[in-house]
Amino acid sequence: MSLHSAPLRQLSLADKNFKKIAIDAAVKAGTYIRKNIGKIKNVRYKGEINIVTDIDKKAEDIVVGIIKRSFPKHNILAEEKKYAKTKHDFTWIIDPLDGTTNFLHGFPVFSVSIALADKGEVVTGVVYDPTRDEIFHSELKGGAFLNRKRICVSRTRDLGKSLVATGFAYDVRSARKKNIKNFINFLKASQAVRRAGSAALDLCYVACGRFDGFWEFYLHTWDTAAGLLLIKEAGGRVSRLNGSPYSFCDNEILASNSKIHSQMVRVLSK
Numbered sequence: 001m002s003l004h005s006a007p008l009r010q011l012s013l014a015d016k017n018f019k020k021i022a023i024d025a026a027v028k029a030g031t032y033i034r035k036n037i038g039k040i041k042n043v044r045y046k047g048e049i050n051i052v053t054d055i056d057k058k059a060e061d062i063v064v065g066i067i068k069r070s071f072p073k074h075n076i077l078a079e080e081k082k083y084a085k086t087k088h089d090f091t092w093i094i095d096p097l098d099g100t101t102n103f104l105h106g107f108p109v110f111s112v113s114i115a116l117a118d119k120g121e122v123v124t125g126v127v128y129d130p131t132r133d134e135i136f137h138s139e140l141k142g143g144a145f146l147n148r149k150r151i152c153v154s155r156t157r158d159l160g161k162s163l164v165a166t167g168f169a170y171d172v173r174s175a176r177k178k179n180i181k182n183f184i185n186f187l188k189a190s191q192a193v194r195r196a197g198s199a200a201l202d203l204c205y206v207a208c209g210r211f212d213g214f215w216e217f218y219l220h221t222w223d224t225a226a227g228l229l230l231i232k233e234a235g236g237r238v239s240r241l242n243g244s245p246y247s248f249c250d251n252e253i254l255a256s257n258s259k260i261h262s263q264m265v266r267v268l269s270k
Contacts, residue, residue, distance in 0.1 A: 126138075
């Protein structure tokens, strides 16, 4: 049974039902995206290989509309459009379609990511995979869940037995920081490496134990904010690539089950 068809736990943050509204917005946007696979009418290039479609924009409109109806004074930080800033402490961080290139090609790995930050601290995180009808959701000090089941990171302690993941920036052809050498080093140091194309889902997969670790350069706040909270609430660790503290405003991230974290830092330091 899908989470959105069943009663939700009461949210602790001032009884505002932030998570419930985030789930509702993610599911409705994700449902729209799923129904429009193969129906893209307009594709625009934001960079050499960085694309945005009419589906991205409509999905963002769906999410923002639902949030604004409940919380009209909250700030919105989203990928496809700039919104006027308010003086409110709460900011919703939205990626309406993470994995647009996959979506454009019909490769079923993409997601809707929604997070809520209170004075810079993420307090709610929701990522919805519309092709598998999987809702990853968390709240600060409330645990991490996949649909109705509580999740936790893997118990793997040896990088050599770990499945890790990464991604490559849209400006991979000209980026100053090259990830290819890291990719090769992890191919040699781990059991296997995957590159699926949706950072938000990659982080969720670390949170639920499908991946043991993940690293990437040049991500944006909307790519990582929800996944950051999910991993922390699932018992994992998030840092910069050198192991130093991570902020969701940083453009590099290392996430793991915590047990292989130092081993991943050593590989990345090569």
